[in-house]
Amino acid sequence: MGPLGGQRTTRSGEAWGHHLLEVRNLTRDYALPRESLLAPPAVLQALKGVSLQVTAGRSMGIVGESGSGKSTLARLVMALERPTSGQVLLEGRDLHALAPAELRRARRDFQMVFQDPYGSLDPRRPVWRTVAEPAAALEHASRALQRERAAAMLTAVGLRLDALDKYPHEFSGGQRQRIAIARALITQPRLIVADEAVSALDVSVQAQVLNLMADLRDAHGVTFLFISHDLAVVSHLCQDVAVMQGGRIVEHGPVRQVLGAPSHPYTRTLLAAVPEMVVPA
Numbered sequence: 001m002g003p004l005g006g007q008r009t010t011r012s013g014e015a016w017g018h019h020l021l022e023v024r025n026l027t028r029d030y031a032l033p034r035e036s037l038l039a040p041p042a043v044l045q046a047l048k049g050v051s052l053q054v055t056a057g058r059s060m061g062i063v064g065e066s067g068s069g070k071s072t073l074a075r076l077v078m079a080l081e082r083p084t085s086g087q088v089l090l091e092g093r094d095l096h097a098l099a100p101a102e103l104r105r106a107r108r109d110f111q112m113v114f115q116d117p118y119g120s121l122d123p124r125r126p127v128w129r130t131v132a133e134p135a136a137a138l139e140h141a142s143r144a145l146q147r148e149r150a151a152a153m154l155t156a157v158g159l160r161l162d163a164l165d166k167y168p169h170e171f172s173g174g175q176r177q178r179i180a181i182a183r184a185l186i187t188q189p190r191l192i193v194a195d196e197a198v199s200a201l202d203v204s205v206q207a208q209v210l211n212l213m214a215d216l217r218d219a220h221g222v223t224f225l226f227i228s229h230d231l232a233v234v235s236h237l238c239q240d241v242a243v244m245q246g247g248r249i250v251e252h253g254p255v256r257q258v259l260g261a262p263s264h265p266y267t268r269t270l271l272a273a274v275p276e277m278v279v280p281a
Ligand SMILES: Nc1ncnc2c1ncn2[C@@H]1O[C@H](COP(=O)(O)OP(=O)(O)O)[C@@H](O)[C@H]1O
Pocket: 030, 031, 044, 045, 046, 064, 065, 066, 067, 068, 069, 070, 071, 072, 073
């Protein structure tokens, strides 16, 4: 029995309850253009000390109005950009302290899905190459093997295999988002960061893509950091939620608790914007 012996484990074998992702006191300043040559340099504090923990198997929603720092947080968690201060630990590894080669290897474990699948899919590449690319970048698999894996991922996201040789423009928005999810899944990540991943889709298509994500969460043990300005959408997929305002987390906890009995006035304001929302029991 290992150090985690006796605890419940997920299907992929790791213990429930450990921190898949831990964000410690993260700040990010952006330099703003000076008002005049003599003016002191102005700084915009997009993140003002954000800390959060995501437990394996418990997806977390990040909600907050536009400009509250959600996408900045996503970029730092994905190590697409460096923090001004603070740490991002993925399974205990401090991502921003890793050497480039180590970071490249670590990228297998976390993938991102963006709002605009069209912008994130290369229009000149057939779908199979786009889907296979994150894994192909990590290892030298044969073309045939890459294609085979891409086919398996397309099936997992509910697309037909004739999608393999098509191009992004041949698909609807919802289908393109499925392709982006297949691409994210190909490295068998532990964490998927989804930044407004369904916001651009029609409501009925949103529900389909959310259901797909919930299936992947349950079948593959993927944990989501799911960013949205829409509380109703978050409540479909996530067990926990953090509410951001002005670069800070102002409230966090289980979805039922935060959305059912919000303690922060800002959360109440956000909730009031979705009067028809049903909080899961
Ligand atoms: N690269 C950047 N340069 C300057 N300011 C930025 C940059 N990225 C984000 N910001 C600013 O940081 C704040 C937070 O932005 P963002 O993280 O995109 O918020 P959200 O995703 O919640 O809408 C905003 O005021 C935005 O204008």
